[in-house]
Each structure stands twice: as structure tokens, then as C-alpha cells.
Amino acid sequence: MEGFEVTKGATNDISVLYLKGYLDAHTAPELENALQKLMDEQNYKIVVNFSELNYISSAGLGVFMGFIEDIRKNGGDIKLSSMKPKIFRVFDLLGFPTLYDILDDEEKAVDKFTKS
Template sequence: MEGISISLSEGGHDREVSEVRVDGVIDTLTAGELEQVMDSLLRRERYKIVVDLAGVDYISSAGWGIFISHIKDVRDNGGDIKLVNMVADVHEIFELLEFDKILHVMKSVDEAVEIFTGRKSDIKKKRVIPTHPHD
């Protein structure tokens, strides 16, 4: 069974943009790890969030629920969650579920950071949060 790995980077003029890079599958077994990262960002008042899904082949309803459940708090605090680099299969389900009416999709991390800051991206790798496949 596949696991998930998540890395976290920060950028922008005042390091105000957080990039969450996810690789693997986001399903019932792995969604909790992504939720911990999102919860941590909100506790630290990090409300400009870019989620890079280039390495994600599948997102279950549990995974989509994480983004949906956090979007109100994020937007109430002047931020947003921007999803980038979705593979075709994931994007197709995203549109089928009509999440495109709730969440914003960008083509790249750079585009999302530029929308948040009005400047070109300068995201720097901050740390990797290792996770392990579930047995």
C-alpha cells in the first residue's frame, strides 16, 4: 500500500506563503497526516497556502474533505488555499465533484505565490515532514 510524504516550504516577501508539497495517495489511511500539517499551519496563523499535488495520483473523499473543512477558517483570516499541479485524473474528479466552485486551482506554485504576493515566487525549502507507508 502506498504512503504519503509531505514537505513544507515558505516564501514570499515576508515568508508569508506556505507551500505544502504532497507525494503519494491521499486516502483514508494517509489523510490524517495531511490534516496534521494543515492544522499546524492554521495554529501558526499561516493562511496563504499553496498545495502542490504534482506527486499525487489519487485523492479520496477524506482527502478532499481536509481542504474543504479548512477553507472557511483560512479565508476568514484573509488567506486562501490554492491547489497546483494536479494530474489529469485528480483534476477530473475535482471538477466532477464541483470543488472548482469552492477551491482555486493554479497552474504552478510560482503563479499561486505571485497571486498571493504580487511578486515572483521565492519559495525556499524549509523542512520535510517524513511519513511512512501504512502496513
């Protein structure tokens, strides 16, 4: 089975998580840890770049649900970017576009923070 990788980057005060591979229940804890770490470091402005993610299951989406309230309470947000169509389809199906900003590319997602 394909693995999963989270790597961290940053643009100014905005943290970017790059997801790669296969995000399901097995690999969800890795993403959870990465997000938890950002929370612990009080980095609440987060962009998640999905460009190299090939699969996401509902459990993968669940991870985002677990953090969003706390992050927004702290004046931050999670913005999602660069999804392949089939990844976006899953987000769309489960009604995520009304809850999260989903942008075409990372730059737009970062801009969204700096403009608001």
C-alpha cells in the same frame, strides 16, 4: 500500498505543502495535521502543490473543506496547484473549481496571492 508524504516549504509569507503519493482516508490525518499546524502558526496563505500526488479519494478532498472557512476568515486562502489530470478530474467532478483557485503551477498559485 503506496504511502503518503507532506513536506513543507515557503515562499516569502506563503506556505507551500507538497503532497506525494496516495491521499485517502488512511493518510488524510497527516494532511490534516500539516494544515492544522499552519493554522496554529497563523500561516493562512497556503499553496498546496499536487505535482507528486498520484491518488486522491473524496476523504482527501474533505480535509480541504474542513479548513477553508477558517482560513478565509483570517484573510488567507488555500490555492491548489500542479495537479495531474486524473487528480484534477476528481476535484472537478465534486465541484471544487468553483470553490478553490486551482492553478497549473506553483508559481502561478503564489502569484495569485501576491497580486490580490
